[in-house]
Amino acid sequence: MLPCARRLDEAIDLDYPGAxxxxxxSISIGTEILxxxxxxxxxxxxxxxxxxxxxxxxxxxxxxxxxxxxxxAIRRAWDRxxxxxxxxxxxxxxxxxxxxxxxxxxxxxxxxxxxxxxxLRAFFSSRGLVMPERNVKQAALIPSARPIANPRGTAPGxxxxxxxxxxxxxxxxxxxMERMWEEEVAPRxxxxxxxxxIVSRTLKTMGIGEGSVDEMVGPLxxxxxxxxxxxxxxxxxxxRITAKAASRExxxxxxxxxxxxxxxxxxxxxxxxxxxxxxAAVGAMLRERGLSVATMESCTGxxxxxxxxxxxxxxxxxxxxxxxxxxxxxxxxxxxEELVRRHGVVSQEVARDMARAxxxxxxxxxxxxxxxxxxxxxxxxxxxxxxxxxxxxxDTSGQAISYTFAQSRAAIKRxxxxxxxxxxxxxxxxx
Amino acid sequence: MLPCARRLDEAIDLDYPGAxxxxxxSISIGTEILxxxxxxxxxxxxxxxxxxxxxxxxxxxxxxxxxxxxxxAIRRAWDRxxxxxxxxxxxxxxxxxxxxxxxxxxxxxxxxxxxxxxxLRAFFSSRGLVMPERNVKQAALIPSARPIANPRGTAPGxxxxxxxxxxxxxxxxxxxMERMWEEEVAPRxxxxxxxxxIVSRTLKTMGIGEGSVDEMVGPLxxxxxxxxxxxxxxxxxxxRITAKAASRExxxxxxxxxxxxxxxxxxxxxxxxxxxxxxAAVGAMLRERGLSVATMESCTGxxxxxxxxxxxxxxxxxxxxxxxxxxxxxxxxxxxEELVRRHGVVSQEVARDMARAxxxxxxxxxxxxxxxxxxxxxxxxxxxxxxxxxxxxxDTSGQAISYTFAQSRAAIKRxxxxxxxxxxxxxxxxx
Numbered sequence: 101m102l103p104c105a106r107r108l109d110e111a112i113d114l115d116y117p118g119a120x121x122x123x124x125x126s127i128s129i130g131t132e133i134l135x136x137x138x139x140x141x142x143x144x145x146x147x148x149x150x151x152x153x154x155x156x157x158x159x160x161x162x163x164x165x166x167x168x169x170x171x172x173a174i175r176r177a178w179d180r181x182x183x184x185x186x187x188x189x190x191x192x193x194x195x196x197x198x199x200x201x202x203x204x205x206x207x208x209x210x211x212x213x214x215x216x217x218x219x220l221r222a223f224f225s226s227r228g229l230v231m232p233e234r235n236v237k238q239a240a241l242i243p244s245a246r247p248i249a250n251p252r253g254t255a256p257g258x259x260x261x262x263x264x265x266x267x268x269x270x271x272x273x274x275x276x277m278e279r280m281w282e283e284e285v286a287p288r289x290x291x292x293x294x295x296x297x298i299v300s301r302t303l304k305t306m307g308i309g310e311g312s313v314d315e316m317v318g319p320l321x322x323x324x325x326x327x328x329x330x331x332x333x334x335x336x337x338x339x340r341i342t343a344k345a346a347s348r349e350x351x352x353x354x355x356x357x358x359x360x361x362x363x364x365x366x367x368x369x370x371x372x373x374x375x376x377x378x379x380a381a382v383g384a385m386l387r388e389r390g391l392s393v394a395t396m397e398s399c400t401g402x403x404x405x406x407x408x409x410x411x412x413x414x415x416x417x418x419x420x421x422x423x424x425x426x427x428x429x430x431x432x433x434x435x436x437e438e439l440v441r442r443h444g445v446v447s448q449e450v451a452r453d454m455a456r457a458x459x460x461x462x463x464x465x466x467x468x469x470x471x472x473x474x475x476x477x478x479x480x481x482x483x484x485x486x487x488x489x490x491x492x493x494x495d496t497s498g499q500a501i502s503y504t505f506a507q508s509r510a511a512i513k514r515x516x517x518x519x520x521x522x523x524x525x526x527x528x529x530x531x
Numbered sequence: 532m533l534p535c536a537r538r539l540d541e542a543i544d545l546d547y548p549g550a551x552x553x554x555x556x557s558i559s560i561g562t563e564i565l566x567x568x569x570x571x572x573x574x575x576x577x578x579x580x581x582x583x584x585x586x587x588x589x590x591x592x593x594x595x596x597x598x599x600x601x602x603x604a605i606r607r608a609w610d611r612x613x614x615x616x617x618x619x620x621x622x623x624x625x626x627x628x629x630x631x632x633x634x635x636x637x638x639x640x641x642x643x644x645x646x647x648x649x650x651l652r653a654f655f656s657s658r659g660l661v662m663p664e665r666n667v668k669q670a671a672l673i674p675s676a677r678p679i680a681n682p683r684g685t686a687p688g689x690x691x692x693x694x695x696x697x698x699x700x701x702x703x704x705x706x707x708m709e710r711m712w713e714e715e716v717a718p719r720x721x722x723x724x725x726x727x728x729i730v731s732r733t734l735k736t737m738g739i740g741e742g743s744v745d746e747m748v749g750p751l752x753x754x755x756x757x758x759x760x761x762x763x764x765x766x767x768x769x770x771r772i773t774a775k776a777a778s779r780e781x782x783x784x785x786x787x788x789x790x791x792x793x794x795x796x797x798x799x800x801x802x803x804x805x806x807x808x809x810x811a812a813v814g815a816m817l818r819e820r821g822l823s824v825a826t827m828e829s830c831t832g833x834x835x836x837x838x839x840x841x842x843x844x845x846x847x848x849x850x851x852x853x854x855x856x857x858x859x860x861x862x863x864x865x866x867x868e869e870l871v872r873r874h875g876v877v878s879q880e881v882a883r884d885m886a887r888a889x890x891x892x893x894x895x896x897x898x899x900x901x902x903x904x905x906x907x908x909x910x911x912x913x914x915x916x917x918x919x920x921x922x923x924x925x926d927t928s929g930q931a932i933s934y935t936f937a938q939s940r941a942a943i944k945r946x947x948x949x950x951x952x953x954x955x956x957x958x959x960x961x962x
Contacts, residue, residue: 133591143571159600162591329562340563402854405836409833418856420853421832422852462860511706
C-alpha cells in the first residue's frame with residue numbers, strides 16, 4: 101500500500117498494492133464501434149496518456165452493447181489486469197449496459213444512490229428540464245464503486261476498487277471522457293502508479309527501406325531498455341527508441357547514447373524526430389538558410405503548396421504556387437510551348453521547365469514542378485501513376501525524379517508531395 | 532459445407548461448416564497502437580465492411596508486438612470465433628511476430644515456402660533492389676495457411692483454415708490491407724457467409740444542424756427495419772438508413788421507400804449519398820452544366836484546389852488555381868492594390884476581388900477567393916481563424932461568407948475548403 105497516496109488524495113482511498121507495476125487494459129463499449137460506424141478514438145486517447153504515467157497498456161478491446169459479452173470482457177480483464185479503463189455505455193438508454201455488466205462481472209448488487217439521484221435531478225432542473233425517469237439508472241452504484249463527477253454530461257463515472265484492482269468507467273462522448281480523464285482520473289492514477297515512466301524518441305529517415313534500416317541498426321534492436329523498433333511510414337522509415345525509468349530525466353539519459361549511436365549509423369538519412377513533419381523540417385532548413393521556394397503543380401492539384409503551408413511560419417519562405425492543370429495554363433505561366441509540344445505535358449522536360457518558370461516568375465530560390473497522371477484515366481498514353489518531379493535552382497542544373505506509382509489517386513498525390521519534399525531537402529543539405 | 536463455394540473458388544477450398552452464422556473477431560497488432568501513437572483505422576475499415584457480408588463482428592482487440600500476448604489473443608479468438616481477421620505484424624523486422632504467434636497458437640511448424648521466397652526476391656529485383664535476408668521470413672507459412680497476394684508490398688497475407696475456422700492475416704499498412712481486403716479477402720468471405728445481410732444507405736446534407744435534421748425526420752427515427760439514425764460529420768449532417776434482410780436486393784427494397792420519404796423531407800439540403808464526396812458532387816454539377824471554376828487561395832494554401840482535383844475528371848471543369856500567400860502576389864495576379872491597402876489582405880473585399888481576378892484571368896465561369904488567418908499568429912490584428920470566402924460569377928454580384936473559427940491550423944483550412952464548396956454548390960443549384 102502507499103501511505104503517501106492515502107495522505108495525498110482526499111477524494112478516494114488510494115491504498116493500492118499493485119501500484120508499483122500497473123498492467124492496464126482498456127475496453128471501449130458500443131455496438132456502433134463494432135459496426136464500423138464510429139472510430140474508437142477514446143482508446144487511443146487513453147493509450148497515448150498512460151506511458152507518461154508509467155502504466156503499461158497490454159490490451160485494448162472493443163465490445164458491443166451486449167450484457168454477456170461485455171461482462172465476459174470485464175471478467176477477463178479483472179483476471180489479468182491491475183487497471184481496467186472502460187469508455188461508453190453509461191447513458192440512460194436500455195442498451196447502455198456498462199453498469200449492469202460491471203455489477204454482473206464483480207457479482208455485486210446494483211442500487212440507486214440517493215445523493216447521486218438528487219445531483220442528477222439538479223443537473224436537469226438547472227437546465228430548466230425535468231429528468232426523464234429512465235435517467236435514474238445513471239445514479240446507480242455497486243458497493244465497490246464511487247462516483248466520478250461529470251460536469252459535461254449526465255453520466256457520472258465509476259471508480260471501482262476491489263481485490264487490489266481498479267476499474268474506471270468513463271462516458272463515451274470524447275468531450276465528457278477527456279474532461280473526466282484530465283480532471284479526475286489521470287491525477288488519481290498519477291499518485292498510484294509508481295512504476296516509473298516510459299519515454300519514446302522517434303527518428304524519422306528517408307530514402308532507405310524498412311528492411312535496410314532494420315539491418316543497419318540490427319545490433320541495437322536487441323537492446324531491451326531502451327528498446328529499439330523500426331516502422332515503415334508514409335514519410336519514410338521511423339526508428340523508435342523507448343526507455344522505461346523511474347523519472348523522465350532518467351529515461352532520457354537511457355535514450356541519449358542509443359540515439360547518438362543510431363544517428364551515427366543512419367546519418368543524413370534522418371530528417372526529423374518525434375512529432376516533426378517533413379514540411380516543418382524542410383521549412384526550418386529554408387528559414388535557417390534564408391531561402392525560398394515556389395511551386396507549379398499539375399497532377400497534385402495544389403497538395404504540395406497546401407502541405408508546405410501546413411507548417412506554421414511558411415509565409416516567410418513560401419513564395420506562392422500555381423496549380424496549372426492544363427497545358428495552356430502552363431504555357432501562360434512561362435513553360436516553353438515547344439517543350440510541351442515535343443514531349444507532352446507529362447514529361448520530365450516539362451516538369452523541369454515548370455520548376456524553372458515558377459522560380460523565375462515568383463522570384464524564389466527554388467522552384468518545384470510536378471506533372472503526371474493521377475488517374476483514373478491515362479494521359480498522353482502515359483499510364484496512371486506516372487509522375488515527374490523537378491527541382492530548379494539558379495546554381496545547379498537542378499534535379500528531377502521520375503517514377504510510376506500505380507495506386508489510388510489520393511495515394512499518388514501524397515507520394516508525389518513527399519517525394520518533392522525529399523528532393524528539396526536533399527538539395528538543401530548541400531547548401 | 533458449401534459445394535457451390537468449392538466449385539466457385541479455385542484459389543482456396545471454401546468448404547466451411549459454420550458459414551451460415553459466422554461470428555467474427557478482429558485483432559489489430561502493433562505496439563504503436565497500444566502506445567497511442569497511431570489510431571487503429573484498420574479495425575474500423577474491416578468492421579464497416581462485415582455487415583454487408585452478413586458477418587457479425589463480436590470482438591475487436593488490439594495487442595502489441597509481444598509473442599505471448601499475441602498468441603494468447605489468437606488462441607482465445609480461435610476458441611470463440613468462426614472467423615479471425617488480423618492486421619499488422621507481417622513485416623520483415625524482428626518485432627513482426629504475427630506469423631510466429633499464429634504458428635504458436637495453432638501449434639503448427641513455420642517454414643519458408645520456396646515459391647513464395649522466389650516471388651519475394653522477384654518483387655525486389657523488379658524494383659532494382661536486392662532483398663535483405665531478413666525479408667525471407669515473409670515467405671514463411673504453416674501447413675494450414677495459404678498465401679494471399681499483396682501486390683502493394685512485400686508482406687503476403689495468410690488464409691488459415693482448420694477445425695471449421697478461418698483466420699485471415701493481413702498487413703498493417705492501410706493501403707496494402709485495404710487492397711488485399713477488396714481484391715482477395717472480401718470476395719472469398721462473400722461466398723462463405725450465408726447469413727442475412729445488413730445494407731446501409733447514407734444521405735448527406737448541408738446547411739442544417741443535427742438537431743434540426745433530427746426534428747425534421749423525427750417520425751422516421753422510430754422505424755426499426757430499416758432503422759434511421761442521424762450523425763453530425765465534418766461535411767454536414769448525415770442520415771443513415773440501415774436494413775437487415777436475407778439478400779442485398781431485399782434490404783434495398785426495404786430502404787427505397789424510406790429514402791424517398793427522407794428525400795421528400797430534406798429536399799435540396801441533400802448533396803450526396805454513401806461514399807460520394809462533396810468535391811465529387813459539386814464537380815458533377817459543374818460538368819452537367821458545362822461550367823468551370825478557378826481558385827485563388829491565401830490561408831488555405833492550395834487545399835481547395837487540391838480538394839477539387841481529388842475528384843476524378845476534375846480537369847474538365849477546374850481551370851486552375853493560384854496560391855497567393857503574399858499581398859504582392861495577389862496584386863500581381865490582378866487583385867486591386869487599392870482594396871488591399873484600404874482593407875488589408877484579410878478582408879471580404881479582397882476575398883471578393885481575388886475571386887473576380889482569378890475567374891477573369893483563367894477564363895472560368897466561377898472564381899473562388901479565400902483569405903484569412905490560419906495561425907498560429909494573428910495577421911493585420913485579425914484573430915487566428917478569421918476567414919473570408921468569396922465566390923464570383925459574371926451574372927450575379929457573387930456571394931461571400933466571413934466567419935471566425937478558432938481551431939488548429941489544419942482544422943481551419945479544412946473547414947474553409949468545405950465552406951467554399953458549399954458556397955459553390957449553392958450557386959450551382961440556381962443554374
